[in-house]
Amino acid sequence: MKLYSIIISFFMAATQLTTAQERTHFELNGEVHGLRSGIVYLQKFNNKSFITLDSAKIVDGKYRFRTKLELPELYGLTLDKYNSPVYVFLEDKNITVTSDSAAFNKTTKVTGSVSNALFVEYKKQKDVKIDSFIKANPASIVSAYVLYRDYSYLLNSEEIAANISLLSPRLHHTPYVTALKELAITKKQVEPGQKALDFTSKDQFGNSIKLSQQFGKYLLLTFWAGWCPDCRRENPALVATYRKYHDKGFDIFGVSLDKDKETWLNGIKNDSLTWKQVSDLAYWDSSAAKLYGVRWIPSNFLIGPDGVIIAQNLQGNALEAKLDELLKTSGK
DSSP states (O other): OOBOOOSSOHHHHHHTOOSSOEEEEOEEEEEEETOSEEEEEEEEEETTEEEEEEEEEEETTEEEEOOEEEESEEEEEESSTTSOOEEEEEOSSEEEEEEEGGGHHHHOEEESOHHHHHHHHHHHOSSOOHHHHHHHSTTOHHHHHHIIIIIGGGOOHHHHHHHHTTSOGGGTTSHHHHHHHHHHHHHHHTSTTSBOOOOEEEOTTSOEEEGGGGBTBEEEEEEEOTTOHHHHHHHHHHHHHHHHHGGGTEEEEEEEOOSSHHHHHHHHHHTTOOSEEEOOOOGGGOHHHHHTTOOSBSEEEEEOTTSBEEEESOOHHHHHHHHHHHHHHHTO
16 A cells, blocks of 8 residues: 655645635535444545544434535545544535445445545546546546545656646646645656755754765665555565665665654664654654655655765665666776
């Protein structure tokens, strides 16, 4: 499972929204089978997480929302505001939601929302070509969301811009496209051949460390987190590469997207990560991740001794092959 990040605060983008969406009253009628009472929380997607906007009491298994919202847009419904919600695209229509209390996230069905129906169909497909999907649905908020959420980490700056151009102009002021435009600019600044952008962050001992202070060797700037399964699975191979090439002129500088220090420290200890580590414990709001346009983790940038970016997202054998080539060329 790939885990993504974002380059700007989604919430700030949402507050700057001027067109394409309006704050509108809508009606959502829900039913939770097997639950006579309780609370359902309505949440808003915000930078890889959800914030609670409203709640409704369940009475005899039924509940209702009439909240004024930006529509159409992605929201979430959950019985526990601390767990991941069911994704629901809401529109200015009467919407009906049915769920089973025993498996709320897996059983929820939505009727009345064309956008949600499209999203459900999209999730069923495999190997979706994003440009083809956008061309088939240029005016749908789902296209903007899917490009932002599922594909932007795979695309370079030019490809992001090209896909944005396929979207209806009325979607260009949505938070998704606003973020994508910013991401395209950021990605352009951290492509191979560009000077690595400098930043300062604190290590696990509270010491401030500057990225540029690590220049002089071939340096892998890697973004990861203790809570990230893919990162933890990759770490053993990264440790092996570090041990193999460190004395030959290779180093690693880790940036964690953790929000809990204990999780971060446990990841460092349990995975035997001996290279320098920093984190501002800001989760997806990590300032370094934003600076580099990181949209998923694990993610990395290979930087030359002169501070110039050489390559991106090299892992396993590909990383070792590149190091063999670079260290042989440099005579180390």
